[in-house]
Amino acid sequence: MKSHLPFRAEILRPHENVAVLAVDGDLDVYAGPHFKELFLRVIAEGPRDLIVDLSKATTLDSTGLGVLVSGAKRAGASSLAIVCCDQAMSNVFALVGLDRIFSVFGSRAAALAAAC
Numbered sequence: 001m002k003s004h005l006p007f008r009a010e011i012l013r014p015h016e017n018v019a020v021l022a023v024d025g026d027l028d029v030y031a032g033p034h035f036k037e038l039f040l041r042v043i044a045e046g047p048r049d050l051i052v053d054l055s056k057a058t059t060l061d062s063t064g065l066g067v068l069v070s071g072a073k074r075a076g077a078s079s080l081a082i083v084c085c086d087q088a089m090s091n092v093f094a095l096v097g098l099d100r101i102f103s104v105f106g107s108r109a110a111a112l113a114a115a116c
Contacts, residue, residue, distance in 0.1 A: 007024070009038050014112060026057070039067055072101055078114070082102045
């Protein structure tokens with residue numbers, strides 16, 4: 001049986017119009033409600049650019065993907081970028097066509113450079 005890794009996330013504001021939601025741990029059905037709450041909170045703050053940093057996420061299941069898609073719809077005019085340095089996780093975004101909805105970057109620095 002797979003052990004459940006704790007989920008942690010924080011909202012960072014590296015620039016005035018940029019917000020980063022940094023995820024650490026399993027982004028799965030257990031973490032989904034907390035992730036959704038944080039994601040909607042940061043969207044409500046109205047940043048011009050929103051970056052979801054999954055570089056420390058250990059898993060991403062359909063629940064996490066669903067939150068990202070529903071959040072993208074609510075984000076409206078905000079640009080939404082994903083940081084994902086895990087090749088298998090990046091392949092999931094491409095496989096299900098989410099790379100057409102989100103800009104996917106290999107590092108937070110690259111996503112921030114594109115945002116500024």
